Amino acid sequence: MSSKAKFQDAWLTKPEFQPWLARDDGDSTRAYCTLCKAGMGAAISTLRRHMKGKTHVAGENRAKWKAAQDSSPPSPSLSATGFATILLCCFIAEHNLPFTLAEPLAELQRRMFPDSDIAQSLNIKRTKFNEVMKALSKMASEDLASKLRTNKFSIIVDETTDVNTTKCLAVLVKYYDKERDCIEVSMLDMIDIFQSSIVGSTGENLYELIVGCLQYHNIPLENLIGFAADGAANIMGEQNSLCSRLRASAPGITIFKCICHSLHLCASEAAKCLPRQCEDLIRNVYSFFSHSAKRKNQFKDFQKICNLKPHKMLHASQTRWLSLHQAVERILEQWEALLLYFKSKEAEDLRLLSTYDIFCKLQDKSIICYLKFLNFILPKCNNINLLFQRQTPTIHLVYKEIRDLYQQIVLMFCKPDSIKRVPLENIDPRDEHFHVPTCQVWLGSAVNGEFQSPALKSNLYVILDVKERCKKFLITLSLEITKRFHLNDKVWKLTAALNPPSALDCNLRVSMPSLDELVQLLPRLYEGNISTLADEWRCLPWHEFKNDMSNCEAMEFYKKMAKEVNQEQNKKFTVLPQFALQVLSLPTSNADPWKGTHATHADRNFMAWVPRARLLVSRYGIQQSAVTQASLDAAMAEFCASRNCSWRFTFFHKDCLVALSLVQTDAMCKDFWSLG
Structure with missing residues (x-):
C-alpha cells in the first residue's frame, strides 16, 4: 500500500519535485513540503496529487514572486507611484482634510491626467490611508522621541x-x-x-x-x-x-x-459688572438672522440704504469671552442698518417678542455706550492673547507686556501722578485715594463722543451710571490681573533681559552683571560652567556684530550669535546662545x-481616538519633516508586513524622504515631476 511506501532520495533530484520536497527525518514513510509546511505519505502518486492542490500552487506563486522581487531592482514607475501616494497622504494630513478625500482625490487625478502612468497607477482608499497614517505617526513619534x-x-x-x-x-x-x-x-x-x-x-x-x-x-x-x-x-x-x-x-x-486662559478668566470676571443686556443683544441679533434667508436678504436692502458692506452678524462664543470683541465690532459697524431694519420689523411683527426686545435694546443709548467701551477695552486683552498664542518664543516678553497692559488699565481710572510715585505692583486698584473722580474716568474716544450726542448730553444720570459700571469693570479687571499674574515675578523679570535690545544694553550690566540668579531659578536648564556664562554675558554689549542685531527676533538673535567667531575663527559665544535658547523654549x-485638537475638521470628531491621534501626530511630524532613514525603514517594513499582500508599495525610502521634506517647499512640483 502507498502508506507503507518509503521515501526515495532519487525524488529530490527530479525537477518536478524541486525545490519544495524534503524527507521527514522522523519517519521514512513520510515526505514534507517546505512551501506548504505540511507532511504527506511517501508515495509518488500522493506527491503528484499534492503538487496540483490549490494551496501548493498558491505557495509556488508566492515563492516565484518573492524571488523575482529579490533579484530585480525596483522599477522607476513603481518608485514614482509610491512617491505620489505618500505625497497625497502627507497633503491630506498636513492640511487637516478629512481622510475620506483620499479615494476621490486619486480618482480626480486619474481623470485629470489620463496620459500619466503615475496618475493612472495611483490607487488609495481609506484602509490604505489608515495604514499609511499608522506608519507615518509611528515614524514621527519615534523620531521625536x-x-x-x-x-x-x-x-x-x-x-x-x-x-x-x-x-x-x-x-x-x-x-x-x-x-x-x-x-x-x-x-x-x-x-x-x-x-x-x-x-x-x-x-x-x-x-x-x-x-x-x-x-x-x-x-x-x-x-x-x-x-x-x-x-x-x-x-x-x-x-x-x-x-x-x-x-x-x-x-x-x-x-x-x-497666559491666554488667565486673561480670558480675567475678562470674564470683569464682564459681570456690565449689564447682561449687552451680551444678550449680540446673541439675539445673531439668532434672529442665522437661520432665515429671507431676513438676511431683507437686511441687505437696509445695508445698501446706509451704504454699509453686506457683512453677516457674528456669533459670540459661549466659552471664550474674549471672542466677543469681533461680534461687538460687527454690531457697531451695522448699528444704523440694524436700527432701521428692526424699526420696520417692529411695526410689522408687533406680536413677535424677540423683534420688540431687540428694537428696545437698539434704542437704549446706554447699551451702545457699553458696546463702544467693550470695543475699546477688549482689543487690549486680545492683542496680548494673540501674542502668546504664537509658536515663536514669548517668555522674554511676558514681564513687559503684562505690566504694560496692567498700567494701561489702571491709568484709565487712577491719577497719573499717583501711579508714578508708587511701584506698579504695590498699587491697590480698590484704593480710592488713587482714583480720579467718576466723571473723569477714561472709556475711550468713541464713548466720550457718544456722551456728547444730543440724546445723552442732557442725561447726566445715564452718563454717570455708564461710567460707574465701566469703572467697576476696570477695577475688577485690574484685580483679576494681579490675582492671576505676579507683576514682579523674578523669572519673567530676568528672562526679559534676554530680549535682544536689553541684552545689548551695556547699562543693564550694572543691575544684572551676570545670569547667575536666572540659572538658580531655572536649575534644570544649565549644567555648565557659570563663570563662562557670566563672561560671555558681560562682553556681549561690546561685541561688534557684522549686522545690526537689535531688531532681530530673540530666537534668530541667539542663533546668529552662536555663529559669531573671533579673529582666530573660533566661536566667540559657546554657552550663552545655548542657555538662552533653552530658556526661550519654555512655554507660556x-x-x-x-489649536491642534480643536481646530480639526468636523468629520474627525466622529473618528475613534486612535486614528485621530495618528492623524494629529503625523500632521505635526509632516509639518516639521520629522523623519529619519532608520525610523522610515522600520515603519515601512511594519506597514508592508501588516498589509500581507502582493502589492508592491514599499515607498522606496529615498523617495519617501524627499516627499516628506518637500511638503512645504516651493520646489515640490519641480522635484516631483523630475522624479517620474
Missing part, C-alpha cells in the same frame, strides 16, 4: 472631548532642536484618559498617564525642564495635583499657567494643543 532622549524639553497638555464623549489628553512638547537649529512644538501622543483607569481627570491619573507616556517612548524625566497647562485645580493645584507631583519627581521644573501658554 529620539530627539527628546538627548534634548531638554517642556510638556504642554490640554484635555479634549470629542462628540463621541471620548476624553483624551493631548501631550505636546516644546524643545530646542539642535539639528534644525530652531525651537519646535510637536505632538508626542494623544492619550485616552479612561483607557487604564476609571477615575478620570484626577491629578494622580494625569500624572501617571504623562509619566507612562515618557516611559513608553524611553524618554528620561531628567530632560523635562518645563510644563504648561490651563489653571484647572486638578492640574495646577498646590496639593494633590498633577503639578505637585511633577515638582516632587522633577525638582526645579518650571510651571506656567496658560497651552494654545498649541488647543
